[in-house]
Amino acid sequence: MTVLNKVESETAAPETATAARHSPLEHRAAELERRSTSGARGVRLHEEPFLSQINLRTPPGGVESSAVSDSLGLPLPTVNRVSGDEHHAVLWLGPDESLIVAPDGRAEHLLRTVRDAQRGGSGSAVDVSANRTTLRLSGPAAREVLEKLCSLDLHPRSFGPGDCAQTLLGRVIVVLWQLDREPGYRIMVRCSFADYLVDLLLDAMAEFLDG
């Protein structure tokens, strides 16, 4: 992992970057739209590109973690949980590792906030927004679709809103995050695996096409 230093983050020109950037799945947006269904057994899939993501390492239970949590206005999550909502959240990734997720364009501000809070202590904060893209899978049949690809027990008794897990979907490592009861999920996947994962998901969704 490359640690983005201060100089790099300040010399980046955000306007130019925005104009030139492409999301990994933008060429499949129309296809995703076409293959999504509504109704009692519907399932919808679309990309939520360019979410701001900060990888946060902080010693658990230390002064740093309470400083970081104060600066974010959110408690750091407990094991396999998410604190916050889909607009501003911290996901549990490991015993001393979390992922801050926020809408596009928030990364630099968040990075500054967290690094200020960490000053003088141990830990790190790295902008990993370009590492993963996000898929949103929702609809009454969303859990059935995921269950074809995932070995986790996704039944509401063991996985519900506000839960997250790093696991395998097919052969791909993803961060799986359940947002609501519908159920709606966010699937955060490395950009280079996104196409493959969409193939798998569309295949799993095929049986629901006719309602």
Place this chain on the structure above:
Amino acid sequence: MLLVRCPWCGDRDEAEFRYGGQADVDYPADPHQLDDAAWGEYLFVRANPLGSFNERWVHTAGCRRWFSLVRDTATNEMSPDIPRRRESR
């Protein structure tokens, strides 16, 4: 498929893990003092018990942490108790 208990993430499929071999194999205190046979012994020779075996696993598809567990090599039963960390680590 084995169900492996990651001490952090909980029970997960074996496919999410990589195996790390025998646990508690210490790097020699002074490798220069070893002759070739002893060095070879350290590098390549591992216990192969029938029964309880302390071993290393890494949760590659999850939290990416290394941990030790005790597995019965005859039955593949894994003890949920994490072996006690030794003083030297």
